[in-house]
Amino acid sequence: MTEFEDIKGFIFDLDGVITDTAAFHTLAWRQIADEVGVQWTVQLGDALKGINRMDSLELILKHGNKETLFTGAEKISLATRKNNNYLMLVQQMTPANILPGITDFLADLQSHGYQLVLASASKNAPLVLEKLGLSSFFQKAVNPATLKHGKPNPEIFSRGAKLLNLNPAQCIGVEDAAAGIESINAANETSIGIGNPKVLADANINFDDTTQLTLDNIKFSMDH
Template identity: 50%
Template structure:
């Protein structure tokens, strides 16, 4: 019996990927590193510091900065990103998500956010959905990021549920691996190639309907 839904944020509830991309691209340029959208795909679903390490490696500059300097660089990127997400409104909810959240709330399902983004609570506030959720896993409390299952296990604990009673929703391969590793039913949003490890795949959020998710998860 499914009693809870645990959501990733970016690419599932809203899409702030463009804001992340532009902020990383701006920082990379200051460091003399060129990055394009194709490279940016590697940064999805991972932490800020892991993203910075990949960019530095990409530009052959992984040994050019101390740990303190890297923290400062990551902070610079986040400040630019935080400035840009101030434009987010409820209109930025992805298609079908508002209905899914409302249907889940009506059915009495628990809902938690499991995002690597430390800005999750701020984005939820701007989307005006924070009241629909029962909890947000703090990424700073994690000992390992996705694909480690810890974030989804903590999400289930936050809802007072066993992992077998929860469904995880993701759009990143590392996220789907984390859900599967936690022992949850996994819903992947994206292409069949990218999401091939998910238990149930939809190509677009508008295809996410609660009844279908619950039916698939109960089989």
């Protein structure tokens, strides 16, 4: 594994790492599922984590055996409606929605000279950062509209390293979803998983929650 001293940059997912917009996504998708008559389950909600908008819609429709009932245009309309539902919820966000310990961690990274980049599949990520008051920490963000592949493909995390002009080995990726951890590992970066260690078993380092996300804890985990 890479040495802690070699790390120069951190590549962050947004949902479930910096803030919990997952609950908003769930609510907005659930409204769409109800609308098209697909039974919502916790498992379905979990399956959508870290997946882009159109792929999420396909999963919902497949879950209800309805994937052939809608035209391409109708699917785009449903996805747009979901996004509008979600944006209405996002508009109400404040710094109170930042996950515990994250502001201190970002400030610590910045003061130690680490470069930071956002790697979120969400096209609304810049708006969310603005609402949280965290935009100043992220000078750079991967534009999801320019990506050809979604997670678990490594493209988004590889692109993050390129934006920072760093080798993948110099980067740590932070994620809360199994697809994201797979993406970081495939990009040959060090992966930190936030959440259930059984679900995120492939992560190089695992923390139960964001309060454990500190430079000291990362250094300890990499050195031992």
